[in-house]
Every structure is written in structure tokens, then in C-alpha cells.
Amino acid sequence: MNITPESMALKIEHTILKPDADYASVDRIVDEAIKYKFAAVCVNPCFVSRVATKLRGSSVGITTVVGFPLGATFSSVKAFEAEKAVEVGATEIDMVINTGAVKSHDYDRVIDDIRIVRAAVPGVCLTVILETGLLENDEIIMCCKLAVEAGADFVKASSGFVSTGAKASHIALMRKAVGTKKGVKASGGIRNLKDAIEMLEAGANRLGCSASINIVDELSR
Secondary structure, three states, X not given: OOOOHHHHHOOEEEEEOOOOOOHHHHHXXXXXXXXXXOOEEEXXXXXXXXXXXXXXXXXXXXEEEEOOOOOOOOHHHHHXXXXXXXXXXXOEEEEEOOHHHHHOOOHHHHXXXXXXXXXXXXXXXXXXXXXXXXXXXXXXXXXXXXXXXXXXXXXXXXXXXXXXXXXXXXXXXXXXXXXXXXXXXXXXXXXXXXXXXXXXXXXXXXXXXXXXXXXXXXXXX
């Protein structure tokens, strides 16, 4: 794969979603994103307003997560989170799918959940996070198809909060399911350049990671 440090940076969401992340840690992530010109930062909703202030005038986007990390709350709560986050500066929303509904094969509930969030933030880039480590291949394929039908822009492998993060095999499956017109994000366990390239070659066009600087710097050596 022919990729430069600059083009790699534009595929990365520099991420900090740790429960103990403090203001200083978030500020550092933002400063790094500006320096390296990452596509976006990904932070919890409570930090969006702070990040938006620091990124004013920058090309770096702001991704936040809703229904995170379990996806098990009410759809109306996810929609409220999404709407509020956009009001204070978020440019992209990553919602966690209702994994329990998926495992129960209650696909009406799954698609309604996505549609409700989609309706709350029309015109805003919406990603549906699948906890791929907990799903069978047929469930992954079905969720991808439902996400597309509901109007999502991306599907994403893993919240990063279960033991199994993104796998190249899952990324390839998701890419095949959504085709070329929708995006695929990979997150969870992407720790170095080898991991990053593996995900991109499998079909991802966006990476969510905290090892972003190490990945880009490996390309510069």
C-alpha cells in the first residue's frame, strides 16, 4: 500500500475515550491532532464543547460517541445525546448498536434505534458501532445492511471496550456488506503501522486509535 504520513493522518480519528480521561489529557489529544492534521478527534460527549473551542479555525473534525459503550440505553436517550453533542460542536456521531437486540435477532428494534438517531441529527455524519467481537458473521452482515437502510454513513468495528477489537476479517466482511458508497471504520487494538495497514487493506477507510502518533511516525522513519 502506497501511503504517506500525511495521507495516513487523514484516515485517523485520534481517540481518547478512557473513563479516567481528564481535561489535560483531552487537551493534549487536541493539540496532537492539530499538529499531525488528523481527520478528527474522538472524545466523550462531555468534552465536545471544550474540544470545539480549542479546534476553532482548524480542519480537524470532532467525533463523539452516544449510547457508549454498551448501546443498551433507550433510543430516545441516544438521540438526545447526539442532538446535544451536535449543538455544542460535534461534527460526527458514533452510536453503539443495541447488541442485545441483535443477538435476539430483533432487527426491527435494531433499525428503529438507528433511524431515531439518524432523524435527530440529519445531515451529520453518522456511524453505527458494531461490537463485532460478540457477533456472528451473519449478524454483522445484517447489521451493516440495516445501518445502510437506516441512513448511516459509516459502520464501525468495535467500541474498544470488549476484549476483541477490530479484526481484518470483520472489516472485509463489513466492506462487502456496505459496498463502496458507505464508510467502514476500524477501532480497538490498532497499535502500530502493521495493524493500521492491515485494516486499510481489508477495506477500512477510517481508523479510530490512540496510538495514532506512533503509527504516523513509523511511516516517517
